[in-house]
Amino acid sequence: MVSVSKNILRTILIASYIMLVALIISGVSALFSYLNTGADRSTMLHTEIQKVEQYLPKVTWAPLNNEGRPIDSQNLSALQNNYLDAWYVKQIAYKTNKPAGIKDYYTDNARENLFNFIELNKAQNITIDATTLEHHPTLEFYSEDGQLAVVTDDNVVEYKRVFKNDTLILETTETSTYKMVFLLEDGFWRTRHLVKENTKIQELDNAQISLNNFKIKGINYYPQASPWNMYGDKFNLDTISKDLKIIKKAGLNTIRIFVPYESFGKATVDYKKLDRLKQTLDVAEAEKLKVIVTLFDFYGDYSVLDWTLNQRHAETIVAALKSHEALLAWDIKNEPNLDFESRGKDIVIAWLDNMINLVKSVDSEHAVTVGWNNIDSAPILKDKLDFISFHYYESLDVLEEKYIHLKTEIPIKPIVLGEYGMSSYNGFWKPFGDNDEDQAVFHKKAQDIFKKHDIAFISWTLYDFTEVPKEVVGRLPWRKRAQEHFGFINKNGETKPAFRYISNN
Amino acid sequence: MQLKRTYLFILGLILLSSFTSIHSNTASIKLLTSQTDYIVGTNVVLEFSTTDAVQPMLYCSNSYGSTLISPTLENKKLRYQIPANIYKKVGVVNWSLIYKSNTLSGVFHMVPKPEVATMETYIGPPSIEAGGKDYTMLVIIPTDSLDNPVPKNTTVNAKHQFLASEEVDNIVTNNLIAFKNIYSKKESGRMLISSECLNINSKEFTINVMPAVPVDFEISAHRPHNYADGNQVTTFSTTIIKDKQDNVVSDGTFVIFYITNKSGNILKTSGTTLDGIATAKIIHPDYGDNWSIKAYVEGMSESNTITIAYTQVIEDFIVEFSKDGRDINVGPLQSFMQQMIPDGLQVKLLVYKNDILLEKYTKTSVDGYAHFYLKSDIFKPDNYNIKIQTAGLEKTFNNTKLW
Numbered sequence: 001m002v003s004v005s006k007n008i009l010r011t012i013l014i015a016s017y018i019m020l021v022a023l024i025i026s027g028v029s030a031l032f033s034y035l036n037t038g039a040d041r042s043t044m045l046h047t048e049i050q051k052v053e054q055y056l057p058k059v060t061w062a063p064l065n066n067e068g069r070p071i072d073s074q075n076l077s078a079l080q081n082n083y084l085d086a087w088y089v090k091q092i093a094y095k096t097n098k099p100a101g102i103k104d105y106y107t108d109n110a111r112e113n114l115f116n117f118i119e120l121n122k123a124q125n126i127t128i129d130a131t132t133l134e135h136h137p138t139l140e141f142y143s144e145d146g147q148l149a150v151v152t153d154d155n156v157v158e159y160k161r162v163f164k165n166d167t168l169i170l171e172t173t174e175t176s177t178y179k180m181v182f183l184l185e186d187g188f189w190r191t192r193h194l195v196k197e198n199t200k201i202q203e204l205d206n207a208q209i210s211l212n213n214f215k216i217k218g219i220n221y222y223p224q225a226s227p228w229n230m231y232g233d234k235f236n237l238d239t240i241s242k243d244l245k246i247i248k249k250a251g252l253n254t255i256r257i258f259v260p261y262e263s264f265g266k267a268t269v270d271y272k273k274l275d276r277l278k279q280t281l282d283v284a285e286a287e288k289l290k291v292i293v294t295l296f297d298f299y300g301d302y303s304v305l306d307w308t309l310n311q312r313h314a315e316t317i318v319a320a321l322k323s324h325e326a327l328l329a330w331d332i333k334n335e336p337n338l339d340f341e342s343r344g345k346d347i348v349i350a351w352l353d354n355m356i357n358l359v360k361s362v363d364s365e366h367a368v369t370v371g372w373n374n375i376d377s378a379p380i381l382k383d384k385l386d387f388i389s390f391h392y393y394e395s396l397d398v399l400e401e402k403y404i405h406l407k408t409e410i411p412i413k414p415i416v417l418g419e420y421g422m423s424s425y426n427g428f429w430k431p432f433g434d435n436d437e438d439q440a441v442f443h444k445k446a447q448d449i450f451k452k453h454d455i456a457f458i459s460w461t462l463y464d465f466t467e468v469p470k471e472v473v474g475r476l477p478w479r480k481r482a483q484e485h486f487g488f489i490n491k492n493g494e495t496k497p498a499f500r501y502i503s504n505n
Numbered sequence: 506m507q508l509k510r511t512y513l514f515i516l517g518l519i520l521l522s523s524f525t526s527i528h529s530n531t532a533s534i535k536l537l538t539s540q541t542d543y544i545v546g547t548n549v550v551l552e553f554s555t556t557d558a559v560q561p562m563l564y565c566s567n568s569y570g571s572t573l574i575s576p577t578l579e580n581k582k583l584r585y586q587i588p589a590n591i592y593k594k595v596g597v598v599n600w601s602l603i604y605k606s607n608t609l610s611g612v613f614h615m616v617p618k619p620e621v622a623t624m625e626t627y628i629g630p631p632s633i634e635a636g637g638k639d640y641t642m643l644v645i646i647p648t649d650s651l652d653n654p655v656p657k658n659t660t661v662n663a664k665h666q667f668l669a670s671e672e673v674d675n676i677v678t679n680n681l682i683a684f685k686n687i688y689s690k691k692e693s694g695r696m697l698i699s700s701e702c703l704n705i706n707s708k709e710f711t712i713n714v715m716p717a718v719p720v721d722f723e724i725s726a727h728r729p730h731n732y733a734d735g736n737q738v739t740t741f742s743t744t745i746i747k748d749k750q751d752n753v754v755s756d757g758t759f760v761i762f763y764i765t766n767k768s769g770n771i772l773k774t775s776g777t778t779l780d781g782i783a784t785a786k787i788i789h790p791d792y793g794d795n796w797s798i799k800a801y802v803e804g805m806s807e808s809n810t811i812t813i814a815y816t817q818v819i820e821d822f823i824v825e826f827s828k829d830g831r832d833i834n835v836g837p838l839q840s841f842m843q844q845m846i847p848d849g850l851q852v853k854l855l856v857y858k859n860d861i862l863l864e865k866y867t868k869t870s871v872d873g874y875a876h877f878y879l880k881s882d883i884f885k886p887d888n889y890n891i892k893i894q895t896a897g898l899e900k901t902f903n904n905t906k907l908w
Contacts (some may be wrong), residue, residue: 067684068642068684069642094570094571112652113569113570113590113594114570117570117572120572120588121570126572128570128571130571141680141682143629143684144630144640144642145627145630145642147627148627150682152680160571164562169562169564170603172564178568179681181646181682183627193653193681194568194569194596195595195596195654196567198597198612199566199597199599199612200599201601201610
């Protein structure tokens with residue numbers, strides 16, 4: 001009996017000893033392996049650094065006719081990259097008052113000048129948020145040994161926002177000419193001398209483009225199967241062609257479509273998607289429909305250092321479509337006033353202002369507008385825009401009054417109601433919502449007002465959708481459900497009663 | 506009456522003061538400073554007259570950056586002290602007064618001063634070719650004491666000395682720099698370069714003017730005797746290799762000698778030049794041969810072809826087999842005066858069975874003999890064909906019985 005209990009004791013002791021040792025070993029090994037984790041050793045070589053496009057102002061080189069040695073394209077592009085990087089680090093340095101990155105792009109002597117400015121501005125809490133939008137460099141000189149270059153950059157368009165104690169003090173656009181000496185040091189083209197030779201505040205002649213009395217009777221268009229993602233994998237030209245036939249047959253003459261910024265590849269536009277956009281316009285042309293192309297859908301940054309990327313995006317798309325017969329106008333941005341609160345009204349307007357300049361500089365023939373989210377915002381930038389467009393989802397009772405008021409405020413420019421409509425959703429999430437008949441009544445009333453005041457209109461939208469992405473109205477189901485039922489044609493492809501009032505003939 | 510007048514007076518005053526306040530609301534701030542060009546480094550103060558007590562900030566931007574300046578107000582004058590880092594750099598400075606609709610703006614120029622503190626000099630390439638076609642480029646950036654480039658069209662003297670000549674060229678600054686291409690002369694040598702601007706001199710720079718590519722040359726061969734003893738060394742040497750301007754090529758120019766022998770095989774030896782002459786050595790063949798030799802400075806020039814003959818020294822040799830056929834003695838191997846050939850002559854022994862090469866042994870002679878032993882654990886007792894090769898000769902012993 002005694003020996004049995006002794007054996008049990010012995011077993012328990014040995015077992016607990018083994019367990020304790022195992023526990024300690026596993027603990028130590030876990031600690032050891034934790035200390036051994038970290039960056040992969042291969043990353044020490046920095047072999048995988050990829051160039052990220054972060055600063056892409058429009059650069060137009062003058063024909064090469066420099067003194068000294070002829071330059072080859074590889075060295076010229078290295079010079080250009082380093083020159084633009086020099087601007088970029090300078091903009092960041094003055095925005096943050098920190099000298100990071102300056103050393104790479106300015107020589108020992110030149111960087112002192114920047115450091116002095118940073119020190120001066122930092123002491124007084126002055127920050128400068130700036131970007132350059134255009135460069136017109138001329139290579140003046142390239143030395144025989146390829147180590148020194150002189151460049152004159154004509155008419156650099158600089159946009160600056162000057163802040164003191166985080167309050168915007170001044171917003172200015174200057175065009176300046178700089179002369180620079182670059183030295184090739186440690187593989188970087190570094191600025192040695194920088195001399196501003198002349199400068200003036202930019203003045204643009206604001207040429208107006210008319211719509212030639214074209215009477216817009218339009219509709220905002222997305223295919224039923226791929227709303228807000230028209231040019232993705234579900235892109236189907238037959239569907240679009242069929243839809244546009246319906247639109248044309250209904251007596252409309254215009255569609256408004258959207259170009260999402262990010263999925264179109266941002267600064268480097270995805271040519272496949274651009275081609276699909278072009279094909280859509282081709283189909284519209286075949287149906288004798290005009291198209292308003294709305295740029296920058298789902299974009300919401302507006303920060304000054306992002307502008308050059310935005311502008312390259314717009315430039316590519318505008319240049320590709322500007323001679324298309326079906327194109328009617330450019331809508332710079334859909335409902336940008338929704339971003340006033342989160343991004344700041346002045347920066348959004350400055351962004352729009354500069355984007356309008358850019359679009360007009362690329363395409364001098366087509367009218368430009370901004371699709372304001374409400375009628376109260378419509379007068380913003382009214383002098384700059386070729387026609388005014390606003391969206392209206394409030395009560396129709398006050399539309400007439402508000403429209404007349406707007407018309408007196410902006411008497412000379414065409415005014416377009418860019419979006420309006422009513423959801424016919426009255427399901428679980430909104431039991432007392434409007435039904436299909438209410439929607440028809442709404443559209444009938446709307447058309448009566450349009451007829452009375454000769455209002456150009458673009459309705460929202462052709463179809464009821466089955467899936468609305470969360471980016472459009474958020475995740476809340478009552479919003480999503482409502483957004484799904486704005487169409488003139490329901491989910492089964494049947495025309496709703498409102499379809500009778502899609503247009504006025 | 507008196508009272509009425511007083512009232513009128515007070516009323517008038519009120520009216521007047523209200524007008525003044527309207528007047529000051531529309532604010533007349535006017536620029537007083539008329540100067541727009543300043544020598545860089547001079548203190549700049551912009552003065553405005555004002556009718557009001559407002560002290561608007563002044564935005565100011567030069568070549569390197571922008572800032573805001575707060576004024577001091579005294580005697581209805583707004584004084585804006587331009588900061589040192591703006592007035593110490595050349596270039597245009599634009600300013601605008603941030604006041605209401607921001608209509609007051611202008612520019613002034615910080616003009617470079619004709620003064621040089623440092624001569625930043627860049628020269629390259631550091632070595633060029635003689636002959637008058639190649640050149641090096643001298644780039645000078647004269648800068649003043651505030652590290653600004655000097656005015657356009659400032660004269661810079663580019664000086665260079667080469668052999669007996671000393672030259673000074675007047676060049677002018679343009680695009681912030683001055684540059685000059687300095688061409689080589691016919692001769693090779695060392696060129697010293699310096700520059701001067703407004704009595705400030707740069708330091709000295711050296712450019713090596715290297716001889717141009719060599720032209721064709723000739724070669725010769727020297728040897729102690731013309732016997733193919735496989736022991737002595739033949740030395741090839743070139744004439745002095747020169748470029749077309751008669752400059753001796755740089756020391757270390759690589760010359761490669763190609764030797765083609767009687768059977769068309771190519772041997773190579775090489776050397777580098779010293780004072781224009783390259784030498785290369787090669788050991789004599791161990792059998793009679795005819796060599797033709799041609800040398801190249803690869804890709805640039807070549808020599809004539811020379812031929813030399815080597816006389817066979819070993820006419821015949823004796824091979825002795827031991828009783829069991831396994832000990833094989835080759836020799837005596839005798840040279841041209843019947844002396845024992847110096848150690849190191851290659852002797853080969855090849856063992857065949859039914860025309861299949863079983864084994865090959867290579868030995869070098871010692872004291873005129875070479876000795877082979879065919880081990881019994883490799884070669885089982887049988888009949889073998891044995892060949893002996895040396896000094897280009899060959900002897901065959903068929904059906905040699907190994908015990």
